[in-house]
Amino acid sequence: MTRIRILADVTLDGQRHAPDALLDVSPELAAQLVAGGNADDHPDAVAHCLAQGAVPDAIGVAAPDAVDAGNAPKTTRRKKA
Numbered sequence: 214m215t216r217i218r219i220l221a222d223v224t225l226d227g228q229r230h231a232p233d234a235l236l237d238v239s240p241e242l243a244a245q246l247v248a249g250g251n252a253d254d255h256p257d258a259v260a261h262c263l264a265q266g267a268v269p270d271a272i273g274v275a276a277p278d279a280v281d282a283g284n285a286p287k288t289t290r291r292k293k294a
Contacts, residue, residue, distance in 0.1 A: 218235060
């Protein structure tokens with residue numbers, strides 16, 4: 214993953230991202246956005262956003278599979294005295 218600073222309004226995966234947003238994206242997508250002038254991947258640009266309190270958002274990263282009830286870990290229960 215490559216961390217980038219958004220420079221212009223962009224919509225990715227149906228979500229709008231405003232300037233100074235931080236995104237973690239694939240290297241290929243980062244290269245496209247930087248080449249198009251929509252993002253900056255320079256470490257100083259990323260550090261500036263982090264210093265301003267921006268929280269990185271992952272784009273194109275699959276969420277971990279949810280644990281279904283049938284496979285959830287079993288917990289021991291105490292007997293009532």
